Amino acid sequence: MTMLANGWPLALAGFFIGVLANEIFARARKGSAPRLKLKPGEDVLSALQSEIRAAKEMLEAEHEEDAANEEALKNLDEAVKRANGRLKLITKAIKRGK
DSSP: OHHHHHHHHHHHHHHHHHHHHHHHHHHHHHHHSOOOOOOTTOOHHHHHHHHHHHHHHHHHHHHHHHHHHHHHHHHHHHHHHHHHHHHHHHHHHHHHHO
């Protein structure tokens, strides 16, 4: 009987935490997928076409950004390889000097 009397506050707290977590996640889901907004006099197909066009432009911009990052990474890799070669030459010279 005492366990039942002592356990109900924990159960009630768990219930309220679950309700709050559900509300937070529901609000997060609601903001993540915006609905298609139609302009006055615009039909659904033209709105979808403009959305697809905008998505393609964003994708192309990402590809351009990826290419720039790839070039920077390539240059960095070459610099690291040159530095590694120099370090090997220095260590060989130090070992010969001993």
